[in-house]
Amino acid sequence: MKIRQILFTGALVPMLVASGLSQERMPLTEDGGQPVGDNQNSRTAGPHGGVLLDNFHLIQKLSRFDRERIPERVVHARGVGVHGEFVSYGNFSEHTRASLxxxxxxxxxxxxRFSTVIHSKGSPEQLRDPRGFAVKFYTDEGNWDLVGNNLPVFFIRDAIKFPDMVHSLKPSPITNQQDPNRFFDFFSHVPESMHMLTFLYSDQGTPTNLRQMDGFGVHAFKWVNQAGDVTYVKFKWNSLQGHNPSSAMDAAKASAVNHSGHSAxxxxxxxxxxxxxxxxxxxxLKPSQLNDFDFDPLDATKVWPDIPEVKVGKMTLNRTPTNFFQATEQVAFSPGMVVPGIEPSEDRLLQGRLFSYADTQRYRIGANYLSLPINRPRVAVSNINQDGALNMGEIDTDVNYQPSVATGSYREVPAAKYSLAPLNGQVQQQRVDKTLNFRQVGELYRSFSDEEQAGLVKNFAGDLGKVANRQVKLRILSFLHEADLDYCKRVTSAVGESMQDVKRMVELNRDVEPTRWQTIALKNQPNANDRVVVRNTTTKPLRYQVKTSASQWSRQYTLMPHKSHTFKQATIRMRMADDLNATPLTASAGEVVNLNGRSMVTELPATSAVSQVKQ
Known part of the structure; x- marks a missing residue:
């Protein structure tokens, strides 16, 4: 359907009619193309009778009006989109075979498409909220969607908590109001959220405009070259207009002037x-480097400090859509939309998004949403997906299956297959091994200027102070205590709580975050068959890692209370997650290492005791 934009002024309308130029206007038709004789009056049974059901034009007009709105995005509902272009800075085929x-x-x-995450369509754009920063690349190998935010981390690390997180942040199903009691209740059970909350309650949570705002892919992705070599990458958009966050007061003032100010x-x-x-x-990062950190680089609540950034291209936005709905509302993004040379990583949050984003578009727009002009790739689409509501494709072959010997049937492209990835371990349902929930929070707080810290404390305390449940409030404050003592003291004072009560809560929750690793070196064993036994003598699960002389640190092992693990390596080093700065210990072959939660103690067991320990 062709859309014509017509500009009116009060003086021109009567002139058009009087001069006869009105004949140049387009004839009004039904959706079926039939001309409309009267668009001003309904058909009735006489001057005072009821409206007739055979008035097809009226029925069609009302029914189309009733269906003008598609379901609002459950997140990122408020948004604005524009067209542009991306220009590569060079040939990066050493790392990726992606054509762009x-x-x-x-x-x-x-x-x-820029958007606010939580607030609804029509809400003020200046509200405190993460901003979506989603880019659809129309490459010569198909579409690639880089679906990110304006902040480098996220609230959670596992997609299984995404519906709960969104429910807590959305308005109450009873009052229809966003409520800090609800979302802080949720976050008090999610210590990894403190990193994102610190970003969000800083002035970065209220950008002055969209042009002076950076963007992040948040997750780690994989770049894969022609040889199949994998490089883990994190993407960042650096605004060339500068970085200009806004204070809460300035954001409120701007919202009062024009609540669509960012779009404008x-x-x-x-x-x-x-x-x-x-x-x-x-x-x-190379795959071999993933274990070089005391946090998990594939954790979406973490940044990669001290890893250099390599500039790979520039994006310029230069054209606004001719129709807001057809472009900004109907555009559909999915992190699973990748091209050869770019793959998703094992990030648990990303893995869930791969399904959820495409699935919500099928519900919101329909099964054939990728056929819409804004979503359609600029390359030919040839597959055997068929039918469904509003299918606009043309299938002119009897062979709607694959494989087939028929001429014109479809073949695979082996070069587009995903890279190979080694797997080990057992099927499990546990949190990631390296949590390290608070250290980067403290580093972020200390990186802020005095003015930025003051704004963060005021903003954070402004919402936390509304929480009625003291246990929830103290748990949040205990997380801040683990991140930075000054940060905690200032927010605690601002919400009228005592540091003594916060410290009690810290002790109750001390196991939520190991802040140090304690290392123990086991001496070279004279016999490669000798064993080292690790035993948990506490009533709580403990976590530790091991390495041989030539290996990287292993994944974290979780040792349940009063259980033991046995290792047979000839040379082994061990480190335990521990909040205390205890002195590393050394043990000899055949010894038992007792983990008591505060230190590692070795003892020389009887031979029979060692042989009876079960792994």
């Missing part, structure tokens, strides 16, 4: 020819 990064100055069209600013800048630009950079 294969040559200097290679141009790829993009569509970008973006549209106006593009209209003036001031096209906003972002540079895309990546951080890179």
């Amino acid at each position: 990064f294969s040559a200097n100055d290679k141009v790829t069209p993009v569509f970008v 600013d973006l549209y106006d800048a593009i209209g003036r020819g001031e096209f906003p630009e972002w540079e895309l950079s990546v951080q890179m």
